[in-house]
Amino acid sequence: MQDTVRRILTARVYDVAEETPLDGLQRLSARLDRPVLLKREDLQPVFSFKIRGAYNRIAQLTEAELARGVICASAGNHAQGVALAAARRGTTATIVMPTTTPGIKVAAVKARGGNVVLHGDEFDQAAAHARRLEAETGAVFIHPFDDPDVIAGQGTVGLEILRQHPDPIEAVFVPIGGGGLAAGMAAIIRFLRPEAKIIGVEPVDAPTMKTALDKGEVVTLNEVGLFADGVAVRRAGDLTFALCRDLLDGIVLVDTDAICAAVKDVFDDVRAVAEPAGALALAGLKSWAADHPGSGTLIAVNSGANLNFDRLRHVAERAEIGEGAEALLAVTLKEDRDDYSRFLTLLDGRSVTEFNYRWSDVGTARFFVGVALKNGPAEKDALIARLIAAGYAVEDMSDNEAAKLHVRHMVGGRAQGLAHERVLRFAFPERPGAFLRFLASLKPAWTLTLFHYRNHGDDVGRVLAGISVRPEEQPALTEALGALGYPYVDETDNPAIRLFLDGARAGS
Structure with missing residues (x-):
């Protein structure tokens, strides 16, 4: 450790690197009821430490x-x-x-x-x-992590943190791939501020350093997850392993949803977009804080911001689940519009973030429903218990990977034996009660056959709905929708609808 500290204190980094700020995360600090700081290595000239x-x-x-x-x-x-x-x-x-x-x-x-x-x-x-x-x-x-001069250069991040925050620190959280940043920061922090904890953070599907520490030797994993590509390393370094073994106070593992939630936390507080590996340490900080109540200052390193823009789609989709702010439920109801309204009423004013349904002729309706939560898992459990007590069959899909990645997008398909279906694409107002008002506008004889909605943060909700109406009732439906006032487009003859949703006319 002494050799590493000497190299850190004499490292040449500022010819090209910047001393990055240590920003307070006000919103997250308020949620955790303790100071949370973020070391902004995403602001380096190459957007990484x-x-x-x-x-x-x-x-x-x-x-x-x-x-x-x-x-x-x-x-x-x-x-x-x-x-x-x-x-x-x-x-x-x-x-x-x-x-x-x-x-x-x-x-x-x-x-x-x-x-x-x-x-x-x-x-x-x-x-x-x-x-x-x-x-x-x-x-x-030039090794990316297992080299004494590389480790020393990364260690200057820790030196800056200690200089920028001379007050007590309870714990510093560092992302780990090969271990260069963790090894360097642990060496200088342990040397200058031995009372501060140093916690490494890894993805649950890339526990490279944790596996090595558990086994007492460097090991090569068969495979690692690639979502946090910046830490997707199957084998830790020999030098980094030795330093992390001696200096780290522990390693926290977090999943993809938690990383996505941390990306959102960074954006909410400092309006920066972290790459998954960049938000990894903050995800670990939140997980550790949940298990270690206290008031001490916690610091995480935002290690980078080199994120492909299209990956934001996945991050946004999973962030609410990772934060415990959304429950995904599979709910079985009667094929009865009054039961739909009763179910929505039992949600007690909570925002519906997703509502997917397709008609079947078995007398029951199965919905894939997303519900916004304010108080995390405890609120979700209470909601599920309430729905079950009301007689609904409920399956929690919030941690079901197949459901989150695929099934939610596949609810639908052809409904065999369904006649006179019109498929309409709506722009619903994004406010409570919009769906109930839509249901109330439909006559009892008109069957709701399809409903597909997902909140995307717009001021309007994009909805695809199917309604089975006999030909002589079509003018009345048109009049009712006009009175409802929600803009819509009739997509019944759209080739995508005919080929993939219309059981009566598929292939015609």
Whole structure:
């Protein structure tokens, strides 16, 4: 540890790196009833802390080594750091990246002059290929984490935190992939502020360091999850393992939903968008705080913001569930419109975030329902108990991965034997009671055959609804919908409806 501390105190990082702010998270602090601070490494020139270790390592190279060029393997953030550091030091950089690397990271490396080679589906395959190229070309390999100068460069994050917050700290939370950041920060924090806890955080599907610590030796996992691609490493470093084994106070594992909820927390408080690995430490902080009540200051590192924009769709979909702010339920009701209204009334004013249904002729209706919660799991359990007591069959789908990823989007399909169905696409007002008002506008003889709604944060709710109405009643339906006043488009003859939803006319 003393050698690591010496290297941290003499590290060369500020030729390219910034001293990033330590921001207070006011909203989250109020929720947890204790101070929560966020170290903003997403504000580095390459939007990640990795520039620190990469530059510190390359700054130690001799002129002869610089002339040979450098090479590295990375899922993206280390790659950008190496590319920028190499350009500043006047040497060439070859970057081997997994083929699964987000495009935004590949483009950023190329923009900084790095020669990108895409190889393998994960970091370890890319690293093996980089080692082969190292042997062939003589370039100097810049390890993303298992190198004393890289560890020291990352450790300057911890040094800054201690300088920026001289008051007592209960715990600092650090994301772990290979362990370079955790090892460096743990060394300097343990040396200068031994009373502060240092907690590592890993995804539950990539517990690389925790598995090694549990087994007492570095191990190679068969596979790791790729959602938090910045920490998707199957094997920790030997140096990082030794330091983490001796210096960490524990490791917290969190799932994808918790990471998504932490991305939302960062945005809500500081209007920044963290990548999944960047929000990992904050997710761990929240999990740890739930099990360790107190008033001490907690600090998490936002390690990066290199996020593909299209991944935000998944993050937004899962954040409310990860925060315990939404329950997903499968509910069986009578095929009776009055029972629909009774069910909605039992929700006691809670916002319906999702409501998916398709008619069947068995006399029962099965709904996939999302309900907004204010008080987390306890409120969800109470709601389910209330619905069951009222005679409804309820299955909790909130932790059902197949339901969350797939089934929610598949509720529907063709309804065989259903005649005279009109399928309409509505813009409902996004306010309580909109669905009940819609139901009240329909005559009892008109059968609601399809309903598909999901809250997307708009000022209107996008709804696809099916109504079975005999031909002679069609004018009356048109008049009723006009009186309702919700804008709609008749999609009955839309090819997508005919081919995938209309059992009566499919294939015609």
